[in-house]
Amino acid sequence: MWMADPQAEPQDKRSLPAPYQSPWEALRRDVPAALADLRLRFQELWRRNREGDLSTPGFWPQDLAPLFWPLLLALGTAVLLLGVIQLRGALAPVAEPEPQGVERIVTTPLPEARPLAAIPEPVPSEPVAAEPIAAEPVAAEPELPLLQVTPLLKLLAEVDRDSAIPEGLLLTAQPLPERNGAVLTLDAKQWRELPPSQRLNRTEAWWEQLQEEGYDDLTLEDTDHHLLARPSRVGNGMIMFDPQTTP
Numbered sequence: 001m002w003m004a005d006p007q008a009e010p011q012d013k014r015s016l017p018a019p020y021q022s023p024w025e026a027l028r029r030d031v032p033a034a035l036a037d038l039r040l041r042f043q044e045l046w047r048r049n050r051e052g053d054l055s056t057p058g059f060w061p062q063d064l065a066p067l068f069w070p071l072l073l074a075l076g077t078a079v080l081l082l083g084v085i086q087l088r089g090a091l092a093p094v095a096e097p098e099p100q101g102v103e104r105i106v107t108t109p110l111p112e113a114r115p116l117a118a119i120p121e122p123v124p125s126e127p128v129a130a131e132p133i134a135a136e137p138v139a140a141e142p143e144l145p146l147l148q149v150t151p152l153l154k155l156l157a158e159v160d161r162d163s164a165i166p167e168g169l170l171l172t173a174q175p176l177p178e179r180n181g182a183v184l185t186l187d188a189k190q191w192r193e194l195p196p197s198q199r200l201n202r203t204e205a206w207w208e209q210l211q212e213e214g215y216d217d218l219t220l221e222d223t224d225h226h227l228l229a230r231p232s233r234v235g236n237g238m239i240m241f242d243p244q245t246t247p
Helices: 023-051 062-091 152-162 188-193 196-212
Strands: 170-176 181-186 217-222 227-231 238-240
Touching: 023 062, 152 170, 152 196, 181 188, 196 217, 196 227, 196 238
Parallel strands: 181 217
Antiparallel strands: 170 181, 217 227, 227 238
């Protein structure tokens, strides 16, 4: 059996195989170092930008140099986001409209045509003389009875027959169909000679008689058309006026 000489020179260490090192372990050690390096570089850029050391275009004011790169970065980010949104909208599937239902029409087949039977032509017959129709006698319309209209003056004169008033006081009595009333013309002199109580009694008697005949209005006046009496608009009774006063 061969035994190594302990006094022999050791072999070169570079010729020995390198020990195994896991790449994940190396990555775990390198990531914090890389992040620290990025943080330091970002702080350096921020300091240089704040001091105005970074290059800017010639048209940009020197006093606003610290704002150039932040604004450019914000503008680029906004354009990028807008492009992403438009791209997503263009790639999104468009919902197709649902096709409308097709309406089906069910038709009924026509029956087979059949030949029509021959229709015999009518034989002309001799005209039959029409019997004369006796005209019915027209019934005579019953005649309306004539209305017996009593003149208004005669009617009021009969009312005054039993009263102690001078003859010739009531001169005329004219009906007014448009107002369903009447106008009585009195002798002013005789009317003034009557006591006021007798004037009122006579006027109310005439008014009551006219109301029984269907009249709704009464006016007493003299020959000069001066108003002497008329019905009260509120309540019942007559309103008397002085014969010498024109209302």
